[in-house]
Amino acid sequence: MNAMAQALPPFQAFLDDHLHPVRAFLRGMVGPNDAEDCLQETFLAALRAYPRAEPGNLRAWVLTIARRKAIDHHRARTKGPRPVAEPQQLIDGRTGREGTGSIDGALGMSPRHSEIWAAVAELPASQRAAVVLRFAVDLRYRDVGEAMGTSEDAARRNVHEALKKLRASAAELKEMTR
Amino acid sequence: MSEFVDRLAARANEDGLVDVAYATVETPLGTGLVAATPKGLVRVALPNQPIDEVLARLAKDVSPRVLEFPARLDEARRELDQYFQGRRDHFELPLDWRLSHPGFYRRVLRATARVPFGEVITYRDAARRAGNPRASRAAGTALGSNPIPIVVPCHRVIRTGGEVGNYGGGPEMKRFLLELEGAL
Numbered sequence: 001m002n003a004m005a006q007a008l009p010p011f012q013a014f015l016d017d018h019l020h021p022v023r024a025f026l027r028g029m030v031g032p033n034d035a036e037d038c039l040q041e042t043f044l045a046a047l048r049a050y051p052r053a054e055p056g057n058l059r060a061w062v063l064t065i066a067r068r069k070a071i072d073h074h075r076a077r078t079k080g081p082r083p084v085a086e087p088q089q090l091i092d093g094r095t096g097r098e099g100t101g102s103i104d105g106a107l108g109m110s111p112r113h114s115e116i117w118a119a120v121a122e123l124p125a126s127q128r129a130a131v132v133l134r135f136a137v138d139l140r141y142r143d144v145g146e147a148m149g150t151s152e153d154a155a156r157r158n159v160h161e162a163l164k165k166l167r168a169s170a171a172e173l174k175e176m177t178r
Numbered sequence: 179m180s181e182f183v184d185r186l187a188a189r190a191n192e193d194g195l196v197d198v199a200y201a202t203v204e205t206p207l208g209t210g211l212v213a214a215t216p217k218g219l220v221r222v223a224l225p226n227q228p229i230d231e232v233l234a235r236l237a238k239d240v241s242p243r244v245l246e247f248p249a250r251l252d253e254a255r256r257e258l259d260q261y262f263q264g265r266r267d268h269f270e271l272p273l274d275w276r277l278s279h280p281g282f283y284r285r286v287l288r289a290t291a292r293v294p295f296g297e298v299i300t301y302r303d304a305a306r307r308a309g310n311p312r313a314s315r316a317a318g319t320a321l322g323s324n325p326i327p328i329v330v331p332c333h334r335v336i337r338t339g340g341e342v343g344n345y346g347g348g349p350e351m352k353r354f355l356l357e358l359e360g361a362l
């Protein structure tokens with residue numbers, strides 16, 4: 001194997017590659033108002049730890065840091081949950097191709113986006129993180145697991161549980177607006 | 179650069195986390211790059227050198243904490259601008275020599291750094307000044323691997339017969355610099 005291929009890229013290149021998906025993740029986790037501050041904290045912490053990072057899966061590595069920053073942020077907050085990002089902002093924060101990760105598709109229905117994401121905000125932290133990683137950052141389950149420090153199966157279960165709750169909320173909404 | 183990245187770089191710099199700061203620099207020959215550690219200027223890349231490769235090398239050889247932060251390179255960029263405009267004949271920049279091989283190679287580069295604007299020496303002169311008059315070929319190798327070209331003026335070292343000889347940026351670039359200095 002080529003030695004350069006396994007070397008850490010310059011931090012600037014790492015930042016350019018991962019800024020947008022991490023921003024999308026944090027908007028889903030803490031909402032658009034606080035996402036930028038969490039994003040600063042995330043990349044500052046990443047820079048601090050960078051020389052010791054494993055070059056293998058830097059996306060998962062930085063998302064792990066972002067998830068911890070989002071948890072710290074929620075702990076530091078005495079008030080209730082903040083509004084999470086509007087889905088359009090989540091999508092705008094994404095890079096590259098439009099993925100398969102449409103949460104509407106996953107729910108098999110199309111209630112209004114903002115209502116879905118309001119329901120996402122009510123989920124337990126690990127389910128919220130898993131569902132945001134899967135659908136806003138568009139990660140495969142394997143990478144969701146890696147970013148959360150769990151197995152692929154656990155990531156699948158978290159997303160599955162989250163979707164079950166979201167379907168229930170969506171059905172309730174439908175009932176209410178009928 | 180986005181406001182987010184500017185703010186991040188400034189905070190990182192305050193916290194002493196930017197091991198290598200870099201900026202691009204416009205020259206009459208194209209876009210080059212300058213990079214500095216807290217010790218001083220560590221790398222000048224000529225326009226013919228791919229920036230991605232230069233940065234990957236810096237990440238490997240100095241530190242992966244490489245960040246675009248032009249504020250730390252204001253003075254280097256100003257002096258280079260003046261040099262290319264013909265308004266400056268020497269540089270007053272602290273240098274970080276770590277990317278040159280310690281020993282004979284570095285002595286060759288240090289000796290070359292003292293050759294004044296507008297003058298030229300031969301490879302043999304450079305070897306002699308570094309303490310080994312017979313090692314002119316090795317002196318050529320040392321100059322060919324100069325990490326801080328222009329500021330460490332390896333272009334002022336030419337062949338005994340008066341030919342300009344090789345240059346990292348290509349012989350045309352070497353000729354351009356020597357003409358700029360009125361040495362040809």
